[in-house]
Amino acid sequence: MDLLRHLRFFAAVADEGHFGHAADRLGMSQPPLSQGLRRLEDQLGVTLLTRGSRGVRLTTAGADLLPRARALLDGSEQFLEAARRQRENRGAVRIGVIAALSDSHLAALTAAVRAAAPDPRARTVITSTASTAELVDEVARGGLDCAVVHHPALLGDLRAGQVLKIPRTLLVPEDHPAAGERTTLRALRGLACATAPRAHGTPAFDLLVDTLRGKGLDPDFLPAPGDRDALGAVAAGRAFALTTDPQLRSPGVRTSPAGEELALRVRVIWAEPGPPPDVRSAIENALAAA
Incomplete structure (x- = not known):
């Protein structure tokens, strides 16, 4: 039947x-x-x-x-x-990224992969956005060919490429006394930090906490996986945030360089055999140059 x-x-x-x-x-x-x-x-x-x-x-x-x-x-x-x-989607390259990467980074790595793919079928690039923890699980189970995740991160048996540092820009409420071209972190006391929740990538979150404390700042944290959430919290005067998009502008928000210590650290991860080395290199080069 x-x-x-x-x-x-x-x-x-x-x-x-x-x-x-x-x-x-x-x-x-x-x-x-x-x-x-x-x-x-x-x-x-x-x-x-x-x-x-x-x-x-x-x-x-x-x-x-x-x-x-x-x-x-x-x-x-x-x-x-x-x-x-x-x-x-047979033959397509499936790539996961964290929300902390800007739209321009995503576009750059997609174009680079398409140009580097040796097989015409692999020129179809499928991207998805998730937390580092989710991306690690998805790569491990074979749902993604590779992913760009926070560093440090718990990777288990996965392979990882070089650590890349992507400069970030500080977002500050426009009416905050510390808002200016060269805002110091110490001057942001009293504001929360809008960033991805700790559960999205515990080691990277803890590194950010340690870095801020080393700069004399021990803020509360508001969950903001991506720029949209961060902008809302900053424009409301509740928090400061970090973005990898240097062109990001919004009413009620001022920007200034964040400094090398607050750069976003990422790595490309994959499970063997993973995508071709040329594809992985294309992603790394695109992120470094974007």
């Missing part, structure tokens, strides 16, 4: 409460639909529906099994959709 087909019969009749209406919805005649439901009930050994002059109603067993039937049907659709994506 085609279980999924017969479960579709069951769900349609349960929704419509009428065999004729369900048959119309499924694009079939009523007799094979009724026969199919009988076959399903015989196979399961339970009665799913009661048939009467007022229509069709779920039995106790039917009411219990209907959500499970829907879950199986939904799962089959998701499976087919995932298979379709795999088919269409």
Whole structure:
């Protein structure tokens, strides 16, 4: 018996409460639909529906099994959709990045990978954004070919490229007394720091805390995985933040250089065999030059 087909019969009749209406919805005649439901009930050994002059109603067993039937049907659709994506994206390079990278960095590494890919099929680049912890897990399980993550990070058995330092710009509320072309961190006391939550990458978060404390600053922290969240907190006068986009501008926000000690440190990670070395080098060179 085609279980999924017969479960579709069951769900349609349960929704419509009428065999004729369900048959119309499924694009079939009523007799094979009724026969199919009988076959399903015989196979399961339970009665799913009661048939009467007022229509069709779920039995106790039917009411219990209907959500499970829907879950199986939904799962089959998701499976087919995932298979379709795999088919269409066969050979594509799948790259994950952290939200701390700017849009220009993402565009630069995508263009570089397309230019470096030896196989024409690999010139299709699929990017996704997630936390360092999520990207490490995704690379380890094979869902991504490689990823750009915070350094330091817990990588397990994954391989990693060189540590790259990407300059960052300090974002400060425009009306804060410390706002200016050369803002000192010590002058930002009283403001929180808007940055990615510690759970997104514990070692990198702890390094930022230590660096700020070394500069005489021990702020509270507001969760801000990317620039949009950070800008909102800074413009509201609640926090300062760091961005890798030197061109980032927003009303209510002033910018100044953050200094080398607060540069974003990242690495490209992969699981063996990973993408071709030329692709990994292209990503590193693009990030270094962007």
